[in-house]
Amino acid sequence: MLPMMLVLAILLPLVAAIGCYFLRVSAIRSLIVLCTGACLAAVSLALLGQGSFTYSPGTILGISWDSLVTLADFALLFVMLYYAFKLKNQLIKVFVILQIIPLAAFELFIVDHAAEVPAIFADSLSLIMVAVISVIGSLICFFAIPYMKEHEEHLHLVKSRQPQFFFFLVLFLGAMNGLVLSNNILWLYFFFEVTTFCSFMLIGHDQTEIAVKNATRALWMNALGGVCFVFGMIWAYAETGSLDLQVIIQSGSMGGAMLIPLGLLCLAGFTKAAQLPFQSWLLGAMVAPTPVSALLHSSTMVKAGVYIVLRLAPAYAGTFLSQGIALCGAFTFLACAAIAISQSNGKKILAYSTISNLGLIICCAGINTAWSITAAIILIIFHAASKALLFLCVGTIEHGIGSRDLEDMHGLYLKMPRTAIITIVGVLTMLLPPFGVLLGKWMAIESASGDMFVITMLALGSALSLVFWARWAGILLTAPLREKVPAESQSILTRLSLTALAGIAVVLSLFSPGIYTKLIEPMVGKTYEITAGVFSSPVGVFAVYPIFMILAAAFIYSWIETKKSVNVQNSQSYMCGANVKEPNVQAFIGPMNVPVDLKASNYYMKEFFGEEKLTLWVNFAALALIVLMLGGAL
Structure with a gap:
């Protein structure tokens, strides 16, 4: 079987x-x-x-699977070399040749293929x-x-x-x-x-x-x-x-x-x-x-x-290499969270936050304790579900409104109600307790308590992450009240994928204590000493189930109050001058009696966290940390 x-x-x-x-x-x-x-x-x-x-595995037609993998490996490398010449890219040529030649020598003259x-x-x-x-x-x-x-x-x-x-x-x-x-x-x-x-x-x-x-x-x-x-x-x-x-x-x-x-x-x-x-x-x-x-x-x-x-x-626990990996991961977590703040493109926010969270997982590997390894595995599980959901939501939104810019997502609920709600769920699972991503961050910060540099970067990175996730959720939640919202047309497979991923992100968080005790703790316990921590009681120090109950009660209360407020009379905001009294027009009378259109936008702090301002410097710093990490190993 x-x-x-x-x-x-x-x-x-x-x-x-x-x-x-x-x-x-x-x-x-x-x-x-x-x-x-x-x-x-x-x-x-x-x-x-x-x-x-x-x-x-045994053999297939008398040929060992190891031999088949070796043949397939060289075939793939030569295909990559073909594309290197097709693209006329010297770097690819050099890097592929630097794999083919040593690998051939290794396979032909060094490896004992008889070893089991x-x-x-x-x-x-x-x-x-x-x-x-x-x-x-x-x-x-x-x-x-x-x-x-x-x-x-x-x-x-x-x-x-x-x-x-x-x-x-x-x-x-x-x-x-x-x-x-x-x-x-x-x-x-x-x-x-x-x-x-x-x-x-x-x-x-x-x-x-x-x-x-x-x-x-x-x-x-x-x-x-x-x-x-x-x-x-x-x-x-x-x-x-x-x-x-x-x-x-x-x-x-x-x-x-x-x-x-x-x-x-x-x-x-x-x-x-x-x-x-x-x-x-x-x-x-x-x-x-x-x-x-x-x-x-x-x-x-x-x-x-x-x-x-x-x-x-x-293999590298307790070494300088381990410390270097923790520093490199923590720096990536902080730097990419900072750059993500300056982005309004939904895909770019997700890209930078992905790199940031991967840095956090790598940092956990470098911290190399029972709780940090547990945090890394928790993050792998929940980050995958939430991030896949958010990418698919952005793709759906882009097809629906022709844009992936956050500023174009104001009032999305009135155009794509189902997608808007699912996107909000995805953002909240990256942002709030007791969902798995924040649980993993909590455990990572707790496990870094002995390293001042790492814990400082993790704390700052987490704070910066809060900014862009909360901003995105806020944008999606801004919409004028209406009695009826038009139904959203969506294919069955699109709906299935989005709903299933949202369900996985939420439901798995309910079972996070069980995931730890049944899957993670037995494996981690073979290598690391398990001590009391986040899941030290049936409900956990993180209080997974009580927080879920509070969230559920808050959601039900908000839903009831929102339904009550549908018929409330709304008035236009004061906009620095007399409002233009035309239906569906948001403008005010400005200087020289000229109408001025209202334009609301979020502040992205590009002068502080702009991609073009930070990228060169953070790359240089990250390269220096990698050199330090490998130098320490040498």
């Missing part, structure tokens, strides 16, 4: 992707995506219920990741079915590119499942590179000049991460004599020379997770269709980076 579930989790998406590409009938492609998503979600939950395991290495290893972290990838990723794929139809109508395409789009979108899910389940580090590297190539193809999907430019940047930056991975992998093998990731982690706990390859592997994770100064590739990914943004930012690509750093955490 286990082999079949693993085949479905990793290889089914490949088969489905091929079907999406070659069976070019829209209804058949939609059916393939729906069936694959449902199957992946069911299998991921079944694996989660199964618990920890290791597994080594379990290809698959799963514990709670891996299985939680599989569930996040499969459930949330599948809902994003469902959303993409009607979305891409509208997207291509807006582009006025003569020939649909959906077969290629869904090929890479669905393949992405299998690659990520393979990555988080891999125990053989060569397998991990292969799936790492598959995600790099898939992201490159998806970001450049629309084939516009800006899309190709940003896809190229994503490819060379992640290829740089691939170089770090190859050299870190070879060095780790030289120190341990094993490709077994668990052996490498245990050897790393002794410190010494193992810190250098661990530092290189973590740097590969930094590039994949778009940490400063590598954030520009993920910001550029915003040009891609919304399902791509949601998939990259929530449940797949960037989570591969934080997974690697978090997986290796026991």
Whole structure:
């Protein structure tokens, strides 16, 4: 039964992707995506219920799976090299060649292929990741079915590119499942590179000049991460004599020379997770269709980076490398939260907040205590649900009103009531207790209490995050009262995806104490000493259930009072002069008796937190911290 579930989790998406590409009938492609998503979600939950395991596959037609992975790895690298020449990009050429040559030497002359290495290893972290990838990723794929139809109508395409789009979108899910389940580090590297190539193809999907430019940047930056991975992998093998990731982690706990390859592997994770100064590739990914943004930012690509750093955490615990990782993550969390304040573009706010929260997860890995690791896993789960929801909401809003700017979302409830309510739910799950994201931040700050620099950056970053989330929620809630709001037309799959993700973000928060006690505590307890903390009582120090009851009561009270106020007579605000008395006109008589239109806007503090003002300096500071981190390891 286990082999079949693993085949479905990793290889089914490949088969489905091929079907999406070659069976070019829209209804058949939609059916393939729906069936694959449902199957992946069911299998991921079944694996989660199964618990920890290791597994080594046999052979296929007399050929070992290790050999097939090796062949596929080199084939993929040469495909990437082909695109490097096609794009005439020297950086990609150099970085891909710097992977091919050392990897070939490693495979041919160094690795002992006769050694037995379990290809698959799963514990709670891996299985939680599989569930996040499969459930949330599948809902994003469902959303993409009607979305891409509208997207291509807006582009006025003569020939649909959906077969290629869904090929890479669905393949992405299998690659990520393979990555988080891999125990053989060569397998991990292969799936790492598959995600790099898939992201490159998806970001450049629309084939516009800006899309190709940003896809190229994503490819060379992640290829740089691939170089770090190859050299870190070879060095780790030289120190341990094993490709077994668990052996490498245990050897790393002794410190010494193992810190250098661990530092290189973590740097590969930094590039994949778009940490400063590598954030520009993920910001550029915003040009891609919304399902791509949601998939990259929530449940797949960037989570591969934080997974690697978090997986290796026991190996570098108590070292200078660990302290350096905590500082780098905390700085990214603070800097990107600051830049997000100056943004009015909904996608850019989500992009910067994603990079910021990934920095927080990496910081937790660097703090490297039981509570910080717990916080990191909690954040992975809840950030994925809330951020996927918000990206899909922004995409829906953009199709509905033709803009993703926050200032154009005033009174959204009167135009798109269902989407507006779901978007508010998504924002509140990022903002308020007792939802999981704030719970994770709470635990992270609590775990950093012994480090003045880290805890200061985490506290400031959390405060800055409050500003842009509260502003967004406030904008969505501003709408004049009306007795009747027009119904919103929405496809079934769009409604299903948005409603399901909103439900996951809220309902999982209700079960957060159970998630901790059943899944996280047993795994963390094997490596770290568990002490009393957030969940030290049935309701928890965080008081999950009492706060939920207070929120529910407040919501019911607000709803009743709002219904009562529908018939209240409203009057226009005083606007520095006599109001223009015309229906549906908001203006006042200004100087020289000339009507002046009312324009209300939020303050984005661009003179303090503007992207163009901070980016250069924060990148320089982040690079200095990375040099310090790796220098300490040396």
